Amino acid sequence: MSDTASTVDIEELRTLVADALELTPAEITDDASFADDLEVDSLTALEVAVRVEKHYGIKLAEPEFKQLTSLRSVRALVDAKLGEGWTDAR
Amino acid sequence: MPGSGRPAALVSGGSRGIGRAVVLRLAQDGFDVAFCFRSDQTAADHVAKEAAEHGARVYARPVDVTDAAQVRGFVSGAEQELGPVHAVVTSAGIVRDKPLALMADEDWHAVLDTNLTGTYHVCRATIYALMRRRQGTVVTLSSIAGVYGNSTQTNYAASKAGIIGFTKALAKECGRYGVRANTVAPGLIETDMTDALSDQVRERILRQVTLGRFGTPEEVADLVSFLVSDRARYLSGQVIGLDGGLVI
Numbered sequence: 001m002s003d004t005a006s007t008v009d010i011e012e013l014r015t016l017v018a019d020a021l022e023l024t025p026a027e028i029t030d031d032a033s034f035a036d037d038l039e040v041d042s043l044t045a046l047e048v049a050v051r052v053e054k055h056y057g058i059k060l061a062e063p064e065f066k067q068l069t070s071l072r073s074v075r076a077l078v079d080a081k082l083g084e085g086w087t088d089a090r
Numbered sequence: 091m092p093g094s095g096r097p098a099a100l101v102s103g104g105s106r107g108i109g110r111a112v113v114l115r116l117a118q119d120g121f122d123v124a125f126c127f128r129s130d131q132t133a134a135d136h137v138a139k140e141a142a143e144h145g146a147r148v149y150a151r152p153v154d155v156t157d158a159a160q161v162r163g164f165v166s167g168a169e170q171e172l173g174p175v176h177a178v179v180t181s182a183g184i185v186r187d188k189p190l191a192l193m194a195d196e197d198w199h200a201v202l203d204t205n206l207t208g209t210y211h212v213c214r215a216t217i218y219a220l221m222r223r224r225q226g227t228v229v230t231l232s233s234i235a236g237v238y239g240n241s242t243q244t245n246y247a248a249s250k251a252g253i254i255g256f257t258k259a260l261a262k263e264c265g266r267y268g269v270r271a272n273t274v275a276p277g278l279i280e281t282d283m284t285d286a287l288s289d290q291v292r293e294r295i296l297r298q299v300t301l302g303r304f305g306t307p308e309e310v311a312d313l314v315s316f317l318v319s320d321r322a323r324y325l326s327g328q329v330i331g332l333d334g335g336l337v338i
Contacts, residue, residue, distance in 0.1 A: 043263055048224050050267070062218075 007082055008056075008075050016055055017071055020047040030072045052078060094122055094147055098172040099318065100165065101125040102155055102212045103182030105134040107281035108231060111307035112179050113137055115315050117146035121177065123171025124168030126153035126161075128182070147172055155182045155208030158215075165215040177318035178216045178228045180209040183249075185286065187242040198245045204250035209256060217260070221267040227318045228264075228271040230257045231310075232334050237275050250275070253327050261327030270326035272317050277333025279305045 011025075018025040021040050034040040034048070048068050058081040067077050074081055099116045103109035104125025112208040113125045114137065127134045131152065131307050138148040139236055149171045153164045171176060183205045186197035209230055220226030235243050236250025254273055278284055278295055284304065287295075296304070318321055331337065 046218075047266075048219070050224075053222060 003043050004073055004078050008078050010071070010075060013052075013075055013078070014071060016051055017048055017074060020044075021049045028071050029069065033070055035069065056082065058082065094172075096120055096122045096146065097176040097240075098122045098124065098168070098174065099177040099179065100168055100175045100212070101179045101181055102153070102161075102208065103127065103180075104139055104150070105130050105266060108276065108279060108307045108310045109179075109181035110137050111311035112181060112314050113141055115308070116149070116177065116179075116309035116318070117141035117144040118172070119315055119319070120145075122147040122149075122170055122172045124149040124151075126151050126155065126163070126164050126182070128152065128154065130237045137258055149337040152336060160213045161208075161211040162215045165212070166168070174219060174223060175216055176220075176226050178212065178220070178226070179231070179314055179318070180212045180253075181231045182208050182212075183231060185243070185246050187246065187286075189242050190244045193245065196317075201245040202310075205246070206252040207255050208254070209309055213256075217264065217269070221264060224268040226269050227322075228257070228260060228269070229314050229317045230271070230273040230330065232257070232273045232275045233329065234275050234277040234336060237329065237331065238337055250262050257329075258327050270317075270322070272325060272328045272330060274310060274313055274317070275329050275331045275333070276305060276310050277331070277336040279307060279310055281307060295336075296314070298336055299333070300338065301336065305332060305334055317333070 014025045018028045021044055023037060023038060027038065032038055036046055043047050049065050051056060052074060053059055056078050064077060067073050099121040101109055101113050101123060104113040107129035113123050117123050123141050129152060134150050138150045141148045149168045150166050151167065153160045155161055184201055186201050188197060215227060230253050232253045233250040235247040236254055238246045257271050257273040264271060278299065310332055313330060
């Protein structure tokens with residue numbers, strides 16, 4: 001992933017997403033579609049949201065869940081949230 | 091404002107009957123309690139006062155559970171006032187009994203909308219927060235009518251059977267997040283709803299109850315108290331009958 005402006009460590013995020021999806025980090029390529037390429041169902045995909053929120057201390061709005069479709073999109077969303085300064089301690 | 095140190099519970103239909111008993115029991119158990127009610131402000135005020143006497147902070151609001159936006163507003167207000175919700179109990183329910191041949195469409199829809207869709211709205215508005223924190227419990231109120239059927243209650247039985255399927259599916263979805271969901275299926279419980287039964291019907295049913303009496307809302311609340319507690323930590327996806335041995 002070539003986006004050097006990101007504040008999110010991509011390898012750390014890859015591992016986090018892989019754990020959530022019960023896959024290996026190698027399977028989580030930057031643009032692999034969770035649904036189409038990795039055959040992740042919607043319930044499992046929710047696990048990504050839960051883990052990302054907790055790890056980065058952010059809170060996602062429900063419509064944003066739909067953006068969690070690939071590692072790249074997850075990173076973009078986390079970047080955007082961190083950029084907003086949105087943190088949630090709960 | 092969050093921070094009392096007490097966990098928070100959220101109860102729908104909390105001003106009367108089983109819901110009222112659940113609110114008071116959970117307050118006694120050490121929960122702060124948010125509850126909604128349809129319209130009986132006086133009854134709700136009494137419940138809130140009693141719950142507060144047990145040391146609970148109380149957040150009570152009139153809510154039409156058939157309205158998703160109202161439910162979301164209530165849940166949001168409860169979380170702001172009391173902090174994260176740990177236990178969710180859906181108790182709001184109505185009856186509109188009629189033989190199916192005489193059932194009015196509006197009675198069918200009113201019962202399904204309140205009992206089943208209302209349960210959906212409350213759970214829908216609360217579940218992600220429980221999943222996110224990887225803890226919490228949901229207890230839905232079904233009925234023996236939802237398990238075995240009851241004549242003149244096709245609407246009610248359908249709604250309560252729906253709640254059973256809903257709760258089992260929810261338990262399967264949320265187990266991996268450490269969230270449990272169970273449903274209670276009371277038999278004949280002394281409430282406003284059973285008061286509406288004719289003496290003839292009450293006597294006929296009572297003859298079938300092994301323990302020879304109707305249950306009390308407090309006895310249902312005792313079971314809910316157990317289900318939301320850590321003592322029930324390995325219990326999920328179950329339909330717990332509480333009917334005095336009506337069906338064995």
